[in-house]
Amino acid sequence: GQQVMQIPQYQHVQEGEDFTTYCNSSTTLSNIQWYKQRPGGHPVFLIQLVKSGEVKKQKRLTFQFGEAKKNSSLHITATQTTDVGTYFCNAGNNRKLIWGLGTSLAVNP
Amino acid sequence: DAGITQSPRYKITETGRQVTLMCHQTWSHSYMFWYRQDLGHGLRLIYYSAAADITDKGEVPDGYVVSRSKTENFPLTLESATRSQTSVYFCASSESGTGWSSYGYTFGSGTRLTVV
Numbered sequence: 001g002q003q004v005m006q007i008p009q010y011q012h013v014q015e016g017e018d019f020t021t022y023c024n025s026s027t028t029l030s031n032i033q034w035y036k037q038r039p040g041g042h043p044v045f046l047i048q049l050v051k052s053g054e055v056k057k058q059k060r061l062t063f064q065f066g067e068a069k070k071n072s073s074l075h076i077t078a079t080q081t082t083d084v085g086t087y088f089c090n091a092g093n094n095r096k097l098i099w100g101l102g103t104s105l106a107v108n109p
Numbered sequence: 110d111a112g113i114t115q116s117p118r119y120k121i122t123e124t125g126r127q128v129t130l131m132c133h134q135t136w137s138h139s140y141m142f143w144y145r146q147d148l149g150h151g152l153r154l155i156y157y158s159a160a161a162d163i164t165d166k167g168e169v170p171d172g173y174v175v176s177r178s179k180t181e182n183f184p185l186t187l188e189s190a191t192r193s194q195t196s197v198y199f200c201a202s203s204e205s206g207t208g209w210s211s212y213g214y215t216f217g218s219g220t221r222l223t224v225v
Contacts, residue, residue: 033213035213035214041218042199042216042217042218042219043152043199043214043216044216045212045213045214045215046213062192087151088151090213090214099151099152100151101149101150101151101153102146
């Protein structure tokens with residue numbers, strides 16, 4: 001069946017460094033969503049990607065959908081302490097959605 | 110989000126007791142979902158509902174019961190609580206069941222349930 005791997009599982013960075021998390025699927029995806037969950041909080045929707053090769057930006061966050069629509073990445077430029085949390089991808093194949101296990105980001109001030 | 114409310118926020122119950130977690134949304138979303146979140150397992154779907162009176166099982170439905178008599182409410186009942194059901198439970202709603210929504214899923218603040 002379809003699997004979604006999210007890497008890395010954990011990442012520690014110094015404030016100001018960049019951060020990237022990847023979401024990889026064994027099959028072609030129809031769409032992918034990204035969420036952020038602060039410690040003790042609930043997942044919050046960030047963005048949805050649907051087109052091959054799509055790139056979207058939200059301030060310091062850059063989201064990409066691979067050309068083959070099997071992988072996606074979330075890149076944060078110059079991390080801040082407010083970026084702390086777990087980032088989840090949610091991958092769709094037209095029939096169902098599969099959640100990645102998330103990447104937990106810690107930022108040292 | 111103010112549009113989806115879960116209650117209670119925290120609950121401690123004893124093994125074998127029945128407990129109901131409440132979820133209320135004001136978005137008029139057709140789809141509602143119950144997830145449990147445990148370390149190492151991410152978010153796992155328990156049940157979902159496409160509309161009032163339409164519900165279906167997710168990945169981990171055993172031991173849980175849902176109902177949806179009104180569009181805005183989607184309660185989750187643990188019929189006889191077990192320690193393995195200690196978890197954080199999230200309710201979510203969406204315009205679309207397959208995720209084809211530009212707004213994604215809207216989650217409630219969660220219920221932290223401990224079964225002792």
